[in-house]
Structure formats: structure tokens, C-alpha cells
Amino acid sequence: WSWLGGTNAGYIARSVKFDEEQSLAITYPNNLMQQAMPVSGFSGNLLLNPGFEIGSAGNTEPTSWTRSGEGGQELWAAETGTNGYVFPGWINDSYGSIGQTVPVSLSQGNIFRFSINGNAEENFTSSSNETWMRIEFWVNGEASPRSVATNNIYAGLKADPNRWNRYEMTVTNTIPEVNLIKALVGYGNAQSAGGAQAAMFDNASLVQSAGLNNNGMSYVLEGYIYNPGTEKFAGSAYGAYLLEFYNNGTDLVSVVDAGQFTAASPTNSWVKFAVTNRAPWSGSVQGRASAAILGSDAGFGGALYFDGLRLTTTNIPMTNTQAGALWNPSFEYTSKGTVLKYIDNWTAMGNAGQIDDTYTFAGSKALKIFYPETLMAQTWDATPGYRYGSSGYAFTPSSERLSGSSSLQALVLLQYLDAAGNVLLSYASHAFTTNTPADVWTNLTVSGVAPGGTVYGRTLVSLLGSGSNFSGSVYFDAISQSLVSTGTTMSGLLVNAGFDDGAPGNCMLLQNTNQLPGWTWNGGYNAGFIILDYCLSPYQSLALTYPLNPITQDFTAQSGKVYKLEGFLFSPSEAKFTSDGSSWGQMSLSFMTNGAATPTPQYTRDSGKFRGSQPADTWVYFSVIATSPASAVVTGRVTCTIQSTDLYGDFDLGGAILFDQLSLTEVTNQVPLPPGGGAPSSTLNAMAMIPSADADGDGVSNADEAIAGTSSTDPESYLRITSQSMLPDGRIMITWDSEEARIYTVSRSDDIISGLFNILGTGIPGTPPQNVYIDLPPEGVVGVYRVSVKNLLP
Numbered sequence: 001w002s003w004l005g006g007t008n009a010g011y012i013a014r015s016v017k018f019d020e021e022q023s024l025a026i027t028y029p030n031n032l033m034q035q036a037m038p039v040s041g042f043s044g045n046l047l048l049n050p051g052f053e054i055g056s057a058g059n060t061e062p063t064s065w066t067r068s069g070e071g072g073q074e075l076w077a078a079e080t081g082t083n084g085y086v087f088p089g090w091i092n093d094s095y096g097s098i099g100q101t102v103p104v105s106l107s108q109g110n111i112f113r114f115s116i117n118g119n120a121e122e123n124f125t126s127s128s129n130e131t132w133m134r135i136e137f138w139v140n141g142e143a144s145p146r147s148v149a150t151n152n153i154y155a156g157l158k159a160d161p162n163r164w165n166r167y168e169m170t171v172t173n174t175i176p177e178v179n180l181i182k183a184l185v186g187y188g189n190a191q192s193a194g195g196a197q198a199a200m201f202d203n204a205s206l207v208q209s210a211g212l213n214n215n216g217m218s219y220v221l222e223g224y225i226y227n228p229g230t231e232k233f234a235g236s237a238y239g240a241y242l243l244e245f246y247n248n249g250t251d252l253v254s255v256v257d258a259g260q261f262t263a264a265s266p267t268n269s270w271v272k273f274a275v276t277n278r279a280p281w282s283g284s285v286q287g288r289a290s291a292a293i294l295g296s297d298a299g300f301g302g303a304l305y306f307d308g309l310r311l312t313t314t315n316i317p318m319t320n321t322q323a324g325a326l327w328n329p330s331f332e333y334t335s336k337g338t339v340l341k342y343i344d345n346w347t348a349m350g351n352a353g354q355i356d357d358t359y360t361f362a363g364s365k366a367l368k369i370f371y372p373e374t375l376m377a378q379t380w381d382a383t384p385g386y387r388y389g390s391s392g393y394a395f396t397p398s399s400e401r402l403s404g405s406s407s408l409q410a411l412v413l414l415q416y417l418d419a420a421g422n423v424l425l426s427y428a429s430h431a432f433t434t435n436t437p438a439d440v441w442t443n444l445t446v447s448g449v450a451p452g453g454t455v456y457g458r459t460l461v462s463l464l465g466s467g468s469n470f471s472g473s474v475y476f477d478a479i480s481q482s483l484v485s486t487g488t489t490m491s492g493l494l495v496n497a498g499f500d501d502g503a504p505g506n507c508m509l510l511q512n513t514n515q516l517p518g519w520t521w522n523g524g525y526n527a528g529f530i531i532l533d534y535c536l537s538p539y540q541s542l543a544l545t546y547p548l549n550p551i552t553q554d555f556t557a558q559s560g561k562v563y564k565l566e567g568f569l570f571s572p573s574e575a576k577f578t579s580d581g582s583s584w585g586q587m588s589l590s591f592m593t594n595g596a597a598t599p600t601p602q603y604t605r606d607s608g609k610f611r612g613s614q615p616a617d618t619w620v621y622f623s624v625i626a627t628s629p630a631s632a633v634v635t636g637r638v639t640c641t642i643q644s645t646d647l648y649g650d651f652d653l654g655g656a657i658l659f660d661q662l663s664l665t666e667v668t669n670q671v672p673l674p675p676g677g678g679a680p681s682s683t684l685n686a687m688a689m690i691p692s693a694d695a696d697g698d699g700v701s702n703a704d705e706a707i708a709g710t711s712s713t714d715p716e717s718y719l720r721i722t723s724q725s726m727l728p729d730g731r732i733m734i735t736w737d738s739e740e741a742r743i744y745t746v747s748r749s750d751d752i753i754s755g756l757f758n759i760l761g762t763g764i765p766g767t768p769p770q771n772v773y774i775d776l777p778p779e780g781v782v783g784v785y786r787v788s789v790k791n792l793l794p
Contacts, residue, residue, distance in 0.1 A: 004290075005031025018224045018270050018307035024291055027303040029237040032292030037311070039214045039285035045250060046102045046206045047183065052083045059086075062098070068186075069096030079117050079164045079202040087131075089124040089190045089197035097186030098201075101138070104181050104208060106173065111209035114183045115168030120157035121196035129154045130188040131199060135171050138180035145182070146175045154187075157199065164202075181206065207248065207284060216281045218316045219243060221258065221289050222274040223309040229267040233302035237295035238262045241309075243277040244288040245335075247342065253280050254338040254355070261304060270308075278316070278335040280342060320344070324481030325380035326459060331355050331477070332363045340376060343367070349460075350374030361393045361441045361477035367461065370400075370473040372408060375462040378481075382416060382450045382457035385517075386486050387501070387539075389447035390414045390459040391429075392479035398438040400473045405466035409433050410474045412444040413460040418453045425451050425503055427532070432474065441477070447484050447539060451503045452513050457481075488517045492665040493555045493563075494638065495519075498537030499660065504530045507542075507551065523549025534658055536568050536619050541660035545575075547583050547644035547653070555664065557591060557628040557636035562697055565589045565607070565638055566623040567662035568724075573616040577655035582646035585610035585657035588639040589624050589664075593631035603629055609643075610657055618725035618733075619660070625667065625698060625715060638664060667699045707791045709739030709766075719789055722770075732775045734785050738766035741792045746773045748783040757786055 003010060009031040010024065017023045024033055036044070048064035049055070052073050055063040059072030062085065070088050077084030085098055104112075114135050131154040136145040151169035183206045187199055221243045227233045239261035245253045258275035265271060279285050291306040323329035327345035338355045340348035352371030360366045367376060382388060394410045396402040402410070409431035416424045427448035436442055450457065461476040491497035495518030502510060507521040507528035521528060527549035528542065535541040542551060557563065569585050571577040577585070587607040590599035605626040614620055628634045640659045644650060694701050696715040700708075704719075711717035723735045738744065744764040747757035760775055777783050 001033050001035050004034055013305060016226055016228060016305045016307075018226065020307075023226070023305045023307035025303050025305050026239070026291070026293045029235075029293045029295050029297045029300055032242075032290045032294075033306070034288055034290040037287045037289070039217075039245065039279045039287050044207065044246075044286055045248065046104070046181070046208060047100055047204055048102075050204045051081045051202055052078075052085050053081050055083070057083050065098050065100050067096065067098045070094040071096035071098060071187075077198065077200040077202070079119065079200075081202070084200050084202040085185075087187045087190070087199040087201075089121070089126075089187075089199055090192045091190060092192050094190045095130075095186070095188035097134075097184050099134075099182050099184030099186075100206075101180055101182040102206065103140075103179060106176065106178065110173045111170060112173065112181055112206065113168060113170045114204075114206050115166055116185055116204040117164050117202050118153060118157055118167050118185075118199065119164045119201075120161055120199045122161040123193040123195040123197045124157070124161070124199050125191045125193050125197070126154060126187060126189050127191050128189040131157055132186055133167060133169050134182075134184040134186070135169065136182040136184070137173055137175055137178045138182060139175075139177045140179050146178060147173070162196075205248065214279055214313060215283070215285060216279060216315075216318075217313045218276055218278045219287060220274060220276050220312050220314060221309070222272065222311075223258070223291065224270040224272050224307050225261040225265075226270045226305040226307070227261070227265065227267050227302060228305070231303040232267060233261070233263050233265070233304060235263060235296065235298060235300035237293055237297065237300050239291075239293050239304040239306075241273050241275060241306075242288075242290040242292060243275050244290070245277065245279055246286045246288065247280065247283045251341075252339055253283075253285070253342040254335045256335070256337040276316075277337065278318070280335075280338075281344060283342075323479065324483070325457075326378050326479060326481045329479045330361075330363045331365045331367050334365070336365060340374070343376065345378060347377045347379070348375075349377060349462075356475070359395055359397055359475050361395065363477075366395075366475045366477040368473055368475050369410075369461075369463045372404075372463050372465045372467045372470060375413075375460050375464075376476075377458050377460045379417070379456050379458045380481060382454050383486075384450050384452050384454045385501075387447055387449045387484040388414065388457050389445065389482045389484045390480065391443060391445040391482075392461055393441045393477050394432040394436075394444055394461075395441045395475040395477070396432075396436070396438050396472060397475075400471075401438050402432075402436075402472040402474055403434050404470035404472075405468050406434070408463070408465035408470070410444070410461075410463050410476075412446050412479070413458075413462055414446045414448050415458040415460065416448075416450045416454040417456040417458060419455045421456075424453055449501060449503050449515075451515055491661075491663040493636075494553060494662055494664045497567075497662040497664070498535075498540070499530050499542045500535075500537055500539040502530060504532050504540055518553050520552050520554075522552060531658070534570060534572050536570070536660040541570070541658045542640060543656045543658050544585065544640065544642050545656045547642040547647050547650075550639050550641035552640075553638045555636045555638070557634040558666070559628060559632070559634050560630050562625060562627045562667040562699070563589060563636060563664060564623060564625045564667050564699065565662070565664050566621070567607075567640075568619040568621055568660050569610040569614075570619045570658040570660070571610075571614060571616055571655055572658070575656040576616045577610070577612050577614070577657050578652050579612040579644075580646075580650050580652040581611065582650045583612075583642060583644040583653055585640075585642050585659075587622060587624060587659070587662070588637075588641070589626040590637045590639065591626070591628045592635045592637065593629055594633050596635075599637055612652070612655075615725075617728060620725060621721060621723045623720075627697065636664075638662070708789045709742055709791070710737075719787065721785060721787055724785060727774070730776065732777060732783070732785070733772060734775070734787070735770055735772050736787050738768050738771040740766055740768055742766040743790050743792060744771060745788045745790075746775075747786045747788070748775060748777065749786070750777070750781050750783050
């Protein structure tokens with residue numbers, strides 16, 4: 001055992017015992033008794049003062065080390081801590097070494113690994129290419145080593161100057177009599193070349209094989225704690241058994257306790273505690289079992305007695321799982337108490353977190369983060385142009401309520417990286433903040449298209465923001481990754497009709513990097529953007545910020561066919577579109593014949609105008625119908641733009657107009673219309689007499705128009721939903737042009753693929769010129785609405 005405490009804070013007692021003859025008594029907080037046990041790989045560090053921290057700086061010999069030739073301990077040579085060791089390359093023909101001899105027992109294994117961090121400045125030079133590590137095998141009392149192994153690291157230092165790297169060598173001893181090992185690092189034949197010429201070293205390690213391989217095994221620590229009534233335990237401190245695992249002897253992997261013996265625990269009775277902790281799956285692992293009193297000494301009194309300890313191993317089967325490309329998505333594969341750095345399959349960016357079982361969404365464990373600017377990441381292969389998604393659940397308990405700066409936010413992040421690991425693009429979920437309700441698991445979801453140059457995707461969970469006045473914690477669980485789509489989407493004849501298939505950003509930059517699928521940007525640098533902030537389709541929309549900057553998409557049209565373009569326009573209150581009336585947003589449907597580069601006016605039709613008078617934060621439906629000209633080769637063009645008749649005189653011009661959820665379809669069973677959409681007046685009356693005909697080419701038969709009370713000779717007069725918008729409270733408002741002596745039925749489909757519609761309201765009388773219906777759909781439902789009509793006239 002090793003006592004890690006003060007004088008008179010602990011003793012071996014005979015007066016109180018659980019079994020055998022004696023027990024351990026601890027009489028003051030933050031004192032503990034500890035015993036180490038090898039688990040796998042290598043022992044702890046055999047070197048004393050491995051980081052050259054002990055001893056004065058100024059070209060001196062570090063404590064516990066022996067130097068030869070040139071070199072010394074210096075403040076400015078440290079990688080970490082206070083000091084490092086320097087070889088002075090500016091002294092011509094100089095040489096030197098620093099070494100330490102340690103006693104060893106070969107019963108602990110014959111394999112030795114010596115490692116050290118090194119950093120050579122750019123002008124450090126040796127004429128003999130000489131900078132080396134060395135392990136020497138000695139027998140006590142002999143004048144020379146029995147065996148020597150050397151690793152020349154000069155080439156590695158020169159290849160990566162001004163950067164700290166780890167250098168190591170592993171050697172197997174074959175001489176049974178060896179009982180001393182000497183580890184050294186040195187240099188020779190330095191040549192002064194001017195400038196920065198030092199070779200610096202820090203953080204050395206010498207470890208010995210332990211001869212065990214219990215990685216992944218579960219350890220069970222059991223023991224008893226007793227508090228006599230004559231030494232009543234008082235205060236907020238507590239007694240506990242701890243079971244810890246360390247990597248390379250010093251780096252904490254995980255720690256769990258067996259429960260706490262407190263001032264409220266019974267007196268004069270031995271209370272049993274037990275704890276299970278699994279050793280890490282890999283690494284050179286050591287375990288530690290401890291008995292301790294921990295916590296504040298405020299109001300402390302009494303003593304605790306520890307006895308009857310037992311440590312056993314067992315193999316508890318555990319299988320790692322996946323969610324998409326993510327391994328260990330719910331942190332079940334990692335032991336409770338594991339610190340961020342050693343959580344399986346994840347990469348830590350920060351150190352303020354651990355695996356915990358206090359609050360979970362799925363399974364028995366979750367990730368707990370307890371300070372800002374802490375992230376956990378997992379990387380996976382990704383393909384440019386594919387859309388991926390990531391999601392997870394976040395939670396803050398009322399007992400550890402997240403609080404502090406208004407900038408605090410827990411996020412699920414989705415990043416795309418190039419081959420060198422540089423971040424090309426980041427997407428973020430909505431934020432979990434200090435205002436998010438406590439004691440409720442909240443789903444955080446994000447998706448985005450991988451830009452050009454992507455090689456990897458990365459899913460991150462994070463707590464970001466200022467640490468000012470911070471308190472509390474956030475738990476993450478059930479993290480997942482998915483492939484959402486592998487290419488462009490279609491809506492009728494339009495590619496990428498919802499602007500979801502590419503990355504967000506400036507339209508000009510996106511086009512220049514081939515990341516604007518289906519569309520051609522014909523505007524300036526800062527006049528159009530693909531954005532995430534507002535959208536009617538699932539992910540993104542097009543935002544235009546200045547007139548006469550169009551975006552277009554061409555399609556192959558059939559001669560003499562009727563086409564319908566539909567879509568939604570929107571202006572957010574944060575950037576409300578304003579104009580004196582001379583500017584407006586619109587969609588256009590036009591045609592070009594026989595290879596012409598631009599359409600002519602007679603082949604162009606425009607939708608209605610989205611003006612500054614439109615309400616903010618409301619998606620407004622627009623449509624336009626046009627007939628392609630009779631020609632051998634016809635190319636159609638869809639255009640989204642802000643038009644203006646007085647661009648420089650519109651002093652009220654401002655804000656943005658957004659476009660989303662466009663669709664282009666060929667309207668079948670139509671009487672073809674000439675370009676511009678209207679039938680010749682001489683044929684209208686004759687066609688209107690034929691019930692099955694569609695005299696005005698608006699897609700509705702003459703008979704159906706008679707039922708609806710609309711005009712069969714006006715292509716703009718037919719029953720249709722004229723606008724569909726979301727109100728601020730989440731309700732959906734639909735409007736349609738109505739007629740007298742008609743009653744209407746409103747239906748909604750929550751699954752358009754099934755074709756099933758549920759009636760929301762029926763027997764609704766017409767209130768010309770327009771009817772309005774407001775619906776509150778279930779949360780998360782994006783419905784499709786239908787209005788049907790019945791004629792009350794005989």
C-alpha cells in the first residue's frame with residue numbers, strides 16, 4: 001500500500017476491525033491509502049523527474065539525471081511544465097548526453113520502452129548526423145554495460161523542425177543477470193550555422209513490460225467501512241472506495257467510487273460497498289484501488305475505518321454498436337467515469353467531461369460535459385454532393401442547471417473536411433441554451449451537403465460559449481449519423497427545386513465551385529444566397545437581396561405543351577422586403593426556340609408579384625401557366641428574380657425575398673394554347689360549349705369550372721389555393737378564390753404518397769371574393785391541403 005496523506009491523518013488500528021487483526025483508520029478529509037496493480041502492457045514510468053522539473057534552470061544538471069559533455073536544464077526549453085533539457089548546437093564540434101540509471105527486476109518482464117519528446121530548431125546541425133536515444137543493460141558492480149541499443153533520431157528531428165514530436169525505442173533484454181537499465185539521449189559533432197540551433201527534449205519515459213493482458217476485463221472492488229459512535233462522523237466529507245485506471249502509469253483513464261459513506265450513514269455497523277470498473281480496451285494500463293475520505297473539511301469530525309477489501313476480475317461481455325457511421329453512439333462501450341480523452345471511438349477536444357450514469361436517454365450511460373469550449377468528435381468517410389445528417393439528445397438536470405453567459409449553447413455539429421483535415425464547411429443544429437427546459441431530453445438535429453473537396457465528415461457534440469459565471473452541465477446521448485440523400489432531387493421537371501441539394505453560401509461562389517446543382521446564377525457577388533435560416537422545404541431556400549439578379553434553370557420542353565410553374569415566396573421580418581412599388585419578386589416561365597440563347601417576350605409569362613405590401617414571415621404561393629411554342633427544338637427556362645422598373649429611383653428598396661419549394665409540371669389533357677397562355681377569342685365560345693374541353697387552357701375542364709363557378713374562358717379563373725402560409729404560432733392559413741352559391745370542403749394529407757386525405761372542414765359557404773381556412777397540424781407534420789367545391793344551384 002501507499003499512503004497519500006498527511007501526518008496523523010491515518011493509521012493502522014487494532015481496536016476496530018472487520019476480520020483478521022487490523023483495519024485502516026482515516027481521520028481527516030482528502031487523505032487516502034492506495035494500491036496499484038498492473039493490468040496490461042507496460043509498467044508505470046521508471047524514471048524520476050521525467051520532465052526535468054526538479055532542479056534549477058540555467059545550463060544545470062537536472063535532479064536524478066547525470067549529464068556528460070555540453071547541455072543543461074533551461075526554462076526556455078520546456079514543452080510542458082517549467083523546464084526542458086537543451087543540447088547547444090551553436091557550439092562547434094560539441095557533444096553531450098543526459099541519462100538516468102534505474103534498478104529493474106526481470107520478473108516483471110524483459111521488454112523495455114524508452115521514449116522522449118524532442119524538438120530541433122531549424123539550424124541545428126550535426127556533421128555526423130548524430131542525435132540519438134540509447135538503452136544500456138547493466139549488472140550492478142560491473143564497469144561496462146552487457147548490451148547497448150541505439151536509435152538515431154537526427155533525421156526525424158531535421159525533417160520536422162520547430163515541432164515537438166515523440167521519439168521512442170523498444171528493446172528486449174536477453175541477459176538474465178541484468179538488474180540496471182540506463183536510458184540516455186545525446187548528440188555529437190554539432191556545427192554552428194547561425195540562427196536558432198538548439199535541440200530540446202522533455203517528458204521522458206522508461207517503462208517495462210508487465211507480462212499481463214487484462215485489457216477490457218472488469219474489476220470488482222469490495223470493502224467495508226465502519227464509524228464508531230464514539231468517533232461520530234460529521235461534516236459534508238464522505239468515505240469511499242475508488243477504483244481507477246491509468247494509461248502509462250500517470251494518465252487518468254477512468255475513476256468510479258463504490259458509493260459514499262456520509263454523516264448520515266449508520267454508526268457501529270460495518271457497511272459493505274462494491275464497485276465495478278472495466279479496464280480500457282487498449283493501452284498500457286495500470287489500476288489503482290483506494291480507500292479515502294474526500295470532500296470539504298468544514299465542520300469535519302470523527303474517523304472512518306476501512307477493512308475486508310477484495311479485488312477480483314471477471315469478463316463481462318460487451319459489444320460495440322453503430323448508429324450510421326458512428327461507433328459507440330450511446331457511450332455504452334465505455335466505462336463509467338472515463339475521461340474525455342479515453343472515450344472509445346471518439347476524439348476529445350477539451351477535457352471537461354466524462355462518462356456518467358446519473359442521467360441517460362438510452363441505455364445506462366451518457367456523456368457529461370461540465371465546462372464550455374469542450375467538444376467530442378468522430379470522423380467518417382464522406383462523398384462530395386451527398387447530404388448527411390447527425391443528431392443526438394441533450395439534457396440539463398435541474399440539480400445541475402446549465403447557467404451563465406447568454407452565449408452558452410450545446411450543439412450537434414456536422415463538419416466536412418478535406419484530405420488534410422481542414423474544415424471546409426460546418427453546419428449546426430438548433431441551440432440548447434440556458435433557456436431550454438431542464439429535466440427534458442431535447443433532440444438536436446443537423447444535416448448538410450458535403451461540398452467539393454470533401455473526403456471526411458465529422459460529427460461533434462459540444463458545449464460552446466463563455467465560461468463567465470458558468471455553472472451546471474449538459475448530458476449527451478444517442479448520437480447518430482446518417483446518409484440523407486446521394487444526389488439531386490426532382491420536383492416535376494425541376495432539379496433541386498427546393499435549393500436543398502447543394503451547400504449554403506454565396507450563389508456566385510457556389511456556381512464558381514460547381515455547388516449550385518441544377519441552377520445557373522446570372523447575378524452579382526452579394527445579391528443571392530442559399531440559406532439555412534428560413535425554409536419551407538426541409539433544409540434550405542434561395543434568398544435574393546437586390547433586383548435584376550436572376551437565377552435560372554433550363555429544361556427540355558415539348559412543342560405545344562402546357563407547363564405549370566409553382567412556388568412559394570417569403571420575406572422575413574428581420575429583412576423585410578420594402579419598395580415604393582416599382583420593385584417586386586416573381587417567378588417566370590419562358591421558352592427559347594431552335595437554339596436561341598434568350599427567350600423572346602411573346603414566349604414569356606410571369607407569376608403574380610410579391611410586393612413590399614406582402615406580410616412578413618409568411619410563405620405565399622404563386623403559380624404561372626404557359627404553353628411552349630410550336631418549334632422543332634424548344635428549351636424552357638424557369639427564372640427567380642426581383643424585378644424593378646425604377647431601380648435607382650426606388651429609395652424604399654431594401655430587405656430580401658426568399659424562394660422555395662418550386663415545382664414544374666406538364667399539364668396534361670389540355671387544349672394547346674398559343675404562347676402567352678390565352679386561346680384565340682374566336683375559338684373560346686365554341687370550346688366552352690364542350691364539357692370535357694378546357695377552353696382557356698388552365699388545366700380545369702369546362703364542366704368542372706361550371707361546378708366551381710369559375711370562367712371557362714379566363715385562364716386565370718379556376719378553383720385553386722391561392723396562398724398557403726404559416727402563422728407565427730405554427731398554424732397554417734390557406735386562402736382560395738370563392739363564389740356564391742357554393743360550399744367548400746378542406747382536406748389535408750399527412751402522407752401524400754398514400755394519396756389519403758382527411759377532411760378538416762365541410763359545408764363551408766363561399767364568401768366571395770375569397771375564403772380563408774386556418775388549420776393547426778400535429779407537430780412535425782408538413783401537410784398537403786386540398787379544397788373541393790359543390791354547386792348549390794340546380
